[in-house]
Amino acid sequence: MGNCCCRREPSIYRVSSNAKSESPKDQSPSVKPRKEVKKLPSNPEEVESLRRDSAANPLIAFTFNELKQMTDNFRPDRMLGGGGFGSVYKGFITEGLREGLKPLPVAVKVHDGDNSHQGHREWLAEVIFLGQLSHPNLVKLIGYCCEGEHRVLIYEYMARGSVENNLFSRVLLPMPWSIRMKIAFGAAKGLAFLHEAEKPVIYRDFKTSNILLDQDYNVKLSDFGLAKDGPEGDKSHVSTRIMGTYGYAAPEYIMTGHLTPRSDVYSYGVVLLELLTGRKSLDKLRPAREQNLTDWALPLLKEKKKLLNIIDPRLEGDYPIKGVHKAAMLAYHCLNRNPKARPLMRDIVDSLEPLQVTGEVSDEKSTITVITAQGPVAEVKMKDDIKLY
Ligand SMILES: Nc1ncnc2c1ncn2[C@@H]1O[C@H](COP(=O)(O)OP(=O)(O)O)[C@@H](O)[C@H]1O
Ligand SMILES: [Mg+2]
Numbered sequence: 001m002g003n004c005c006c007r008r009e010p011s012i013y014r015v016s017s018n019a020k021s022e023s024p025k026d027q028s029p030s031v032k033p034r035k036e037v038k039k040l041p042s043n044p045e046e047v048e049s050l051r052r053d054s055a056a057n058p059l060i061a062f063t064f065n066e067l068k069q070m071t072d073n074f075r076p077d078r079m080l081g082g083g084g085f086g087s088v089y090k091g092f093i094t095e096g097l098r099e100g101l102k103p104l105p106v107a108v109k110v111h112d113g114d115n116s117h118q119g120h121r122e123w124l125a126e127v128i129f130l131g132q133l134s135h136p137n138l139v140k141l142i143g144y145c146c147e148g149e150h151r152v153l154i155y156e157y158m159a160r161g162s163v164e165n166n167l168f169s170r171v172l173l174p175m176p177w178s179i180r181m182k183i184a185f186g187a188a189k190g191l192a193f194l195h196e197a198e199k200p201v202i203y204r205d206f207k208t209s210n211i212l213l214d215q216d217y218n219v220k221l222s223d224f225g226l227a228k229d230g231p232e233g234d235k236s237h238v239s240t241r242i243m244g245t246y247g248y249a250a251p252e253y254i255m256t257g258h259l260t261p262r263s264d265v266y267s268y269g270v271v272l273l274e275l276l277t278g279r280k281s282l283d284k285l286r287p288a289r290e291q292n293l294t295d296w297a298l299p300l301l302k303e304k305k306k307l308l309n310i311i312d313p314r315l316e317g318d319y320p321i322k323g324v325h326k327a328a329m330l331a332y333h334c335l336n337r338n339p340k341a342r343p344l345m346r347d348i349v350d351s352l353e354p355l356q357v358t359g360e361v362s363d364e365k366s367t368i369t370v371i372t373a374q375g376p377v378a379e380v381k382m383k384d385d386i387k388l389y
Contacts, residue, residue: 090105140220163213250263274293277312
């Protein structure tokens with residue numbers, strides 16, 4: 001959202017500056033790996049049978065005409081976002097659309113036709129992975145459309161949009177500390193689920209624009225276009241083309257193309273840093289030495305005295321100091337250059353659990369209401385770690 005998409009620009013990065021991208025070489029039709037093109041199922045019957053083979057979620061195959069009805073002909077003011085390979089629109093499954101379908105707000109992601117190979121590949125990855133996986137912290141895929149050149153995905157609608165849109169908004173109120181920790185926790189649970197699945201999955205494009213929020217700030221990971229099966233047997237990594245987002249991708253992955261679950265842990269560390277500082281992973285508008293958030297913040301994370309200077313000033317000091325220190329240390333370990341020294345996602349989930357502020361968090365971010373068996377009794381200023389039971 002709002003970020004340039006490098007696939008349309010000549011780029012020296014094999015990892016894009018904020019969108020899924022391939023190297024220019026990969027984009028040339030003459031060097032497309034022919035065998036792989038053949039391998040990809042490309043008509044509705046092939047897609048449906050491949051999906052059915054291993055699917056846990058029954059998906060609805062929509063017609064393009066139904067999608068037009070759902071989105072008011074892809075009306076521009078229904079656009080929720082856009083990025084790598086297309087645009088996302090808000091839509092509604094209405095009563096009369098098709099017999100048997102319940103009314104529901106949805107998000108409709110249309111893949112551009114002009115990038116057919118990579119667009120189709122990413123579309124298919126989402127159909128397959130989200131067709132197989134089901135978890136409270138993963139977005140629910142409701143259906144798809146594969147008609148002629150059209151490649152579309154239909155997801156549950158997430159009312160508050162992406163973490164990126166909320167965290168860096170100039171118009172919305174700053175997100176309180178408790179919500180930031182809720183996001184960190186939910187996203188960690190989503191990644192831990194992927195890494196621990198029977199057939200482990202590497203998410204590969206973990207960033208704030210791919211983390212979505214519902215009305216109550218529940219977190220769901222979305223955009224599985226780059227997801228990849230993890231290494232099998234005694235293999236330590238999978239070798240891939242280098243794709244992802246510059247500023248989030250792990251250094252060893254950029255250098256070697258070797259992908260492991262620990263690459264996701266690095267990206268997770270970057271997102272945690274963004275939540276702590278309110279700064280974007282890459283920000284060209286900042287002074288040179290502050291443009292890369294990780295380079296700038298990493299040395300400061302361990303220094304207790306300096307740490308508070310880099311916490312998002314929009315929080316106005318309204319955070320538990322111990323909680324900040326713990327979250328900062330967690331980010332520090334995730335960002336270790338040695339992938340083996342990074343924690344596992346499960347350890348991260350366990351470390352974040354005590355940092356959750358339970359109870360009813362007021363909108364004004366500075367107080368929490370203590371609820372007892374007798375009802376709400378007190379409003380407490382959030383100054384330090386507070387645990388409520
Ligand atoms: N289910 C959804 N509900 C609400 N907004 C969504 C949904 N899916 C995507 N979006 C919005 O569209 C943006 C791009 O979606 P994404 O799936 O990441 O597409 P891309 O492949 O273009 O990166 C997201 O950052 C978010 O703002
Ligand atoms: Mg995305």
